[in-house]
Amino acid sequence: MIFPKNAIDKLGFLEIKSLIQEKCLSEPGREMVEKIQPQQKLEQIDRFLRQTQEFRDLLLHDAPLPVDHLYPIKPLAEKARIVGSFLAEDEFYRVLLSLRTVYAVIRYFNEREGQYSNLTLLFEHLPIETKIVRQIEAVIDDRGRMKDNASRLLLDITQQILKSEQEARKRIDQVFKQAQHNGWTADGNLTVRDGRLCIPILAENKRKLKGLIHDESATGQTAYIEPEEVFHLNNKVRDLEFERRREVVRILMELTAELRPHVPLLLSYHGLLSKLDFVRAKALFAIDIEADMPQLSKDAEINLVNARHPLLLINAKRDQQTVVPLHIKIDQHDRVILVSGPNAGGKSVCMKTVGLLQLMVQSGLLIPADDTSKLGIFKQIFADIGDDQSIESDLSTYSAHLSKMKHFTEFANARTLVLIDEFGTGTDPLFGGPIAEAVLESLNKKDIRGVITTHYSNLKVFASNTAGLENASMLFDNVAMRPLYILQVGKPGSSYAFEIAQKIGLRADILESAKQKIGTQQKKVDTLLVDLERDKKLVHDTKIAIGKRERELETIQAEYEQLQSHLEENKRQLIRDAKEEARQILKDANKLIENTISEIKSAQADKERTRELRRELHAAVDKNTEKKPSAKPSAAPSSAIAGDEVIEVGDWVKIVDADTEAQVIEVSKGSNLILALGDIRTVVKKNKVVKLRGKEKAKVVKRHRSLSTSSVADFQPEVDVRGMRTEDALRQLETVLDRAVMIGYPTLKILHGKGDGILRKFVRDYLRKYNHVSHFEDEHADRGGDGITYAYIS
Missing domain, CATH: 1.10.1420.10 (MutS, DNA mismatch repair protein; Chain A, domain 3)
Structure with a gap:
């Protein structure tokens, strides 16, 4: 399927397999990676x-x-x-x-x-x-x-x-003590020789103790003896x-x-x-290469969206750089993409990216491209990359290229992906160009798919006039004289030979002489290509600017629609509130009128009482028709007004209904305060509290500080759930965790044991969901290992 066999290595696939092998935990896994094939x-x-x-x-x-x-x-x-x-x-x-x-x-x-x-x-x-x-x-x-x-x-x-x-x-301890008492022993304690416990005896006393001599010191002054009675016990x-x-x-x-x-x-x-x-x-x-799964197609086609070379991406991430994504489409209409452009402009990387990603997909590997990308299945992948000259086979560089072209033209078909780098090089351009054009014509008749890079103008002209072939170029900033690494399909690119030579510093007279030596027609073609590149760059930059402006307009439009919806909702709410208020006013007015009439009747038309009732009726009317003052701006979320006092986060207040002191930990936008009563959190209306000041506040703070200190002193940062049912263990763990968070304790030791690891799994799953646990880890292997978990509380 792959020709030649070293094409896999030149495309970088062996390096991909090596990086995957580093992720394996076992040798059988590494062996399976080694066997990966398209x-x-x-x-x-x-x-x-x-x-x-x-x-x-x-x-x-x-x-x-x-x-x-x-x-x-x-x-x-x-x-x-x-x-x-x-x-x-x-x-x-x-x-x-x-x-x-x-x-x-x-x-x-x-x-x-x-x-x-x-x-x-x-x-x-x-x-x-x-x-x-x-x-x-x-x-x-x-x-x-x-x-x-x-x-x-x-x-x-x-x-x-x-x-x-x-x-x-x-x-042996008894014999050793007796020997010490008799003064027979050398300095030191019992020691092991030949796997047997021995007594160090001075050489002059070694005949005084019955037993087997296992060794002696380097100086010969100490003998290591195993006592006779101990010797029999050790043999047993x-x-x-x-x-x-x-x-x-x-x-x-x-x-x-x-x-x-x-x-x-x-x-x-x-x-x-x-x-x-x-x-x-x-x-x-x-995960390392930010890969995704593309769509698969039964047809021989390639449509890569935001594709990046995986090895280039890994190196760029290590150096904290970015990789310019590649967009390329190969289908029945545009079967072969002929890429031209300046040297070091990214032509070869473009071709290798296509080849490598195709190999990876057919090998079951996800690729660093959008999931909207689409790739078909190729029966053969032919590649001509680099110099394959061989002294042993008597092959020059160009001969090696021609031998591959021979194989390509004989065995390629519509299910073949052909990748050729610097097509036609290695010999006299006067002859290499026409031969490359003839080979390309033959391959095109076989309906192959492929990516080919070249500098030859005759190939660019041939591609522009031939169905199935499509010119493409790597964009180049001819003002800053630097490559942009962006593939632009539709037009060929200039090699920018004179421009690059000028930037490098080649003398002007040499450049002028070179320009005189090339043909007038060729000079016009290259100048036209440079102008096209400049126009394409302008169009590309304009397109980006327009796209950015369109996104900004879409954002503004979305914000406007959201604001309009909000205003409409507020308007409807105001109307509903006004109607409800009017209904209530009418109801109260009717009731007042009925009461007034009843009072007049009961007073039997007494003039003074009637005037008094009329004054009350007019006062009620004035009250409901009086213009209400405009609402004052709401206070900032960090403060609130209760009575005549501003309450802020950190203040101590007294809850009127409960006669209890608490500290303010949050002031909501509405009319609520979030208070801390020891380890408990509660929500109270602002008008239900009184702010504490002076001595009263100092007394409360002092009392709560002493209680908090006592709570910390009594707290044990360790919970043992071994042998418990899962529900009981998690309930106890939650209680201790909550208390640790309340008093600000940094770590918690959880003893759950090893066993089958079920309890450990549930404990750690719970810790992952607990917001205040930043991370957790095993105890040291010598002190319990994965039978104990340390949770770190943020």
């Missing part, structure tokens, strides 16, 4: 891409996948398959950790059924065989050592060894250790025999872990 089946490519995309989304937006232990269990399973062999304790421990990881992963996806449909295909129909785990856990402890109670005999032997060792130690311990080892081997052989029927399942688990590591590495790399 595929041709659309369904298979689509599945690979979707699996990578789902894993990327999982890493970015979901709880971490429990892949702590990815040991290669295939060699262990193969070893267990052999009758008569057995796995060692550490090997069983690796199998146990891997099985726990497998079951945790299966449970993880079972809990998210339907959410990651393509990833679920990796372990479809794989059962959870917990019997294997229980059998290993009955024998192997959490340190990877055999349990003392793995069998009754092993427990008896272990207890005998312990008892004999204690007896031997007790006896050694015999018991041999007996224990035989029992351990018997248990391991028995456990291996129980594991042997499950070897095919273990191999399936190995495949799952390897694939998970493989897809995880691809997803992590996709």
Whole structure:
């Protein structure tokens, strides 16, 4: 599919694979990355891409996948398959950790059924065989050592060894003290020689103590002796250790025999872990290069939107720079894009970006381009990049180019992507140009797709007059004399040879002589191309400015529409309020009139009483028709007015209804205050509080400070939830966390134990959702490791 084979390396695909391998956690995962090759089946490519995309989304937006232990269990399973062999304790421990990881992963996806449909295909129909785990856990402890109670005999032997060792130690301590008392010992304490505990005895006294001499000092003045009675006890311990080892081997052989029927399942688990590591590495790399999944097409086409070269992007991010995105479209109408322009203007990067991204997609890798990009599937990718001269094959640079062109013209078809850099170079331009044009004509007749870079004018003219070929150029700022790295399709570009030479500082007389030596027609063509470049640059800049102005106008229009909607709503609300107020006034007026009439009747038309009632009626009318003063601007959110006093954040107030003091921690825009009563927060209307001043305020502050100090002194920044049910554990954790936040404690130690890691998972999921927890981490491995979590409170 790829010709020549080194084209993959020249396009940078091997470097991409190397970067993905660095993300792998296991050797089997790295081996799978090494085997990545472009595929041709659309369904298979689509599945690979979707699996990578789902894993990327999982890493970015979901709880971490429990892949702590990815040991290669295939060699262990193969070893267990052999009758008569057995796995060692550490090997069983690796199998146990891997099985726990497998079951945790299966449970993880079972809990998210339907959410990651393509990833679920990796372990479809794989059962959870917990019997294997229980059998290993009955024998192997959490340190990877055999349990003392793995069998009754092993427990008896272990207890005998312990008892004999204690007896031997007790006896040697007695002999050592006696030897010290007699003055036989050298300076120093008991020491180990040849694995046996010995007493340092002065050389002149070594015959006075019966025992076995294991060693002597470099000077010969000290002998290290194991006392005779201790020697027999130590030999007994050694015999018991041999007996224990035989029992351990018997248990391991028995456990291996129980594991042997499950070897095919273990191999399936190995495949799952390897694939998970493989897809995880691809997803992590996709995050690094800000990659997305493009649309796939059955046709041989390419439409890249905002595409960037992944290796260039990684280097730019490291140097805190940006990469100019590439927009390029290759379809049935414009099958071959002929890119021209100045040297170091980005022509080769453009071509390599197209080739590399096509290879990545067909290999199941996400690419750094918009998800609106669309790529087809090519059966062949032919590339001619760089110098392939060979002394051994007697090939010059141009001969190597021609040999590739021969292969291209013979085997290319409509499903072939052709990439050629600096087409036609390597020989006399007078002959190289026509040969390149003839080759391009032959390839075009085969309906190939491709990107070709060149400086040859005859190729630019040929492309402009031939269907299926399209000129394109890399924009160049001929004022600042610098490349813009922007691909512009539709017109060829100038090489800017004279302009670049002038900027570099080549003498004017040399440049003038060179201009006289080129043909008049060629000079006109190059001048025309430079003018076209200048016009294209002006059009491009104008287009950008217009686009910016349009976006500004759209923003202003949206703000205007939002303001108009707000004003309309306010208007409707004011009308509703006015109608309600008028209705209430009418209601009150009718009631007042009826009461007045009733009073007049009851007063039996008494003139004084009637005048009085009329005055009251007129006063009520004046009250309702009086012009209301305009509303004053609302106070800033940081203060409020209660009575005649301004209340601000930090003030102490007294709640009138509750006769309780509290401190203001926030003043809302409405008529509410948010108060702190110790560890409790409450909302109170502004007119329901009285601001405290002077001695009364000082007394309250002093009392609350003493209570707060006492609260901090009594607080224990540690919570033990081991053995609790999940709901009880989270409830207790919430209580302690809330109190730590209230008193401003920086850290909290949470003891949840290891076990199957379920409680740890729920605790850490809760910590992720708790706003005041900035981050958390495991305790040091020597002090509990992942059985303890430290939460840091911001």
